[in-house]
Amino acid sequence: MKKKIFAFALSVLFVLPAVRLSAADDGLTGLQIADKIEASNVSSKGLVTKAVLELKNIASQDAEKRGCIMESVSENGLKKAAFRFTDSSYRGTTFLTLDKDGGDKITYIYLASVGSPRQIEASDRENNFVDTDFSNEDLGGSNTADYTYTRLADKKIGDMDCYFLEKAPKNKSSKYSKYQMLVDKTSFIPVMVKAFDKTGRLVKTIKMDNIKKVSDSIYVPYGITVVDVDKKHSSVITVTQAAEKQVNKGNFNKNKMDMKWPEE
Amino acid sequence: MKKLSLLIMAMAVIAPAAFADGGSFSGTMDFFYAADIKNDAAYRRDERFDLNYSAAMEDTRIKADLRAEEDTLKLNDPTSKFYSADENATVYLREGYISQDINFGGGIDSINFRAGRIIYTWGNADELKPVDILNPQDYTFLLFKPIEERKLGVWSADATVYFTQDIFLEGVTIEEFEPDEVENSRIFNIDSAETAQLNVTNSIQPDMNNLAKPHYALRAGAELFGADVHAIWYDGYDYEPAFMSQLTSNPLLPVASTVYYPEIQMIGLDFQRALFSGISVRGEAGYFIKGKTFALKDTNSPNPADNPFLYSLVTGGNGFVEKHLVDVTAGFDVANLFVEKLYMNAEYNGEIMADHTGDIQQDEAEHTILATIDYPFFDDKITPKLRCLYNINDNAFAAGAEAAFKISAPYSITAGVWIIDGKKNSYYGEFSDNDLMYLEGTATF
Secondary structure (H helix, E strand, O other), X not given: OHHHHHHHHHHHHHHHHHHHHHHOOOOOOHHHHHHHHHHOOOOOOOEEEEEEEEXXXXXXXXXXXXXXXXXXXXXXXXXXXXXXXXXXXXXXXXEEEEEOOOOOEEEEEEOOOOOOOEEEOHHHHHOEOOOOOOEHHHHHOOOHHHEEEEEEEEEEEOOEXXXXXXXEEOOOOOOEEEEEEEEEOOOOOEEEEEXXXXXXXXXXXXXXXXXXXXXXXXXXXXXXXXXXXOOOEEEEEEEEEEEEOOOOHHHHOHHHOOOOOOOO | OHHHHHXXXXXXXXXXXXXXXXXXXXXXXXXXXXXXXXXXXXXXXXXXXXXXXXXXEOOEEEEEEEEEEEEHHHHOOOOOOOXXXXXXXXXXXXXXXXXEEEEOOOOOOEEEEEEEEEOOOOOOOOOOOOOOOOOOXXXXXXXXXXXXXXXXXXXXXXXXXXXXXXXXXXXXXEOOOOOOEOOOOOOOOOOOHHHOOOOEEEEEOOOOOOOOOOOEEEEEEEEXXXXXXXXXXXXXXXXXXXXXXXXXXXXXXXXXXXXXXXXXXXXXXXXEEEOOOOEEEEEEEEEEEEOOEEEEOOOOOOOHHHOHHHHHHHOOOOOEEEOOEEEEEEEEEEOOXXXXXXXXXXXXXXXXXXXXXXXXXXXXXXXXXXXXXXXXXOXXXXXXXXEEEEEOOOOEEEEEEEEEEEXXXXXXXXXXXXEEEOOOOOOOHHHHHHOEEEEEEEEEO
């Protein structure tokens, strides 16, 4: 019996710290992981992703598909990302996010009916991009400085090791109280994000799957599903083509948001 | 309709070849039917087909919008420039240009050249846009259609030097003159009470072959403290008609007037800035230092001493005086007013005349308020929208209410009503015979 107690005590002494060590063996804080998410999967040449977006009313099963294209590039550590619809009455509607010095972002939306880019305010970034379930922030990335991050115990999804983060908006007028994120340790892609409202109720989920490596350092989720729990509505992006390639920097110029991209 | 059908067939034949070549065709069909509320009669049937071609090859881009249109309001009106006695439709190139980027890596980020028939969008306000004056507009739609839809392209060349992606200098030279579509007798009754003295006998359009007369615009843009700011200089012709009058020896027609399009010079500024809580502020202002003329008061008195307009004519004037004018629009957007997606835009427009004198018909300052509210719901399939322009000076307004139903992404139907009211000689009241109900269907491919 004494031997068993001794063995148990040893295990407590040695195994538990090991478990604890595995939760944060890399020493990364929640904010550092968030910064890595923002800095990962970007290219100084350019990343071009073509996709089909399906909007679906989960209750009625009414669905509608549209073509879209996403481009991003990193210049001097500052990321530029653009999203554009390529067909239907939304053709040409373009969303542009530009990193600014100091960690801030500036975002623009271009509608052909308006003819010039419109600057979007930070709290507007939580709103949905036109009639999709993606928020403007989902498409353009978030300012890590706008949130506080807490790293929780790592989790495993299947054979995928994930960081588990909780982030809370600093802005008290935010419509969300917190987000929970599972981030793939290999690709730094948030494979599951849950958003909770002020009462703590789950209101939105984002799931990214079918992650593929498209170049030495870039991973792309070929499936992105956003579900608005309250509206029972989903937006599913299915990537048809993704590649790291040279893109015209003018594609990220707000004054040229009406111009066609060669990659369209 | 024959031309329209031919265009559709041509598109069907050409489209596969264009796709194979890297370019792509798209298009929009728009059917607008309006009924005259006051007279319980048909008002207008406008059927449009826009065939768009776009191509992008590395740093070169091509864009074209060929429009076929059958518009009963214009085609039945001999005063319209679209009128044709033996045709029942018109086809024209609304926009078409080639664009070339040249990218650098040093002190200049890039240079962009464009040439062709171009629609420019300058300024950041909505609808009442003092600095967005590079293109003529089809004012037969008054404000029923958004400004981008009303614009007509101009043959021009445009060069923009981007020092950074935020700081640029743009120069435009315009090589044609096409007046605003305002000579339509159904909409613009220039024999109305306000302008009874203007018996227009002829119209003089600028001679674009006279190279001594400049027709250009410059724009410099920068981002300052998070705001997008542009400074503008325009030296060219006004697409809006101006008048000059003179006495005649005809006792039945004692005054004759001539329409002309003055050369104007404008210094402008525009800005936009996203602030907080979904609020953005936007505005633009133009200071016209040349070419803005204003009618003198016509008291209908035969005695020139009591009638500034008549006094001007008998003393060698033309019944109008030129004054400097400040035209300013400023306002704000709220993306989520009280509830998510309830959008509101409110703007103020003021026209302030310099050195105003009491014998000028227009007030020293004209004040107009514009408000728009819309709220998409039911998965954004239904969007009701309210718009109102209210002229404070004249207590006159134009207001519209419509509901758009998105059947699916390519198809939509919109039903609406526009009411215009005010004194007959007021800013909006002169168009008060144009109350209408409309039904519009749009299909894109």
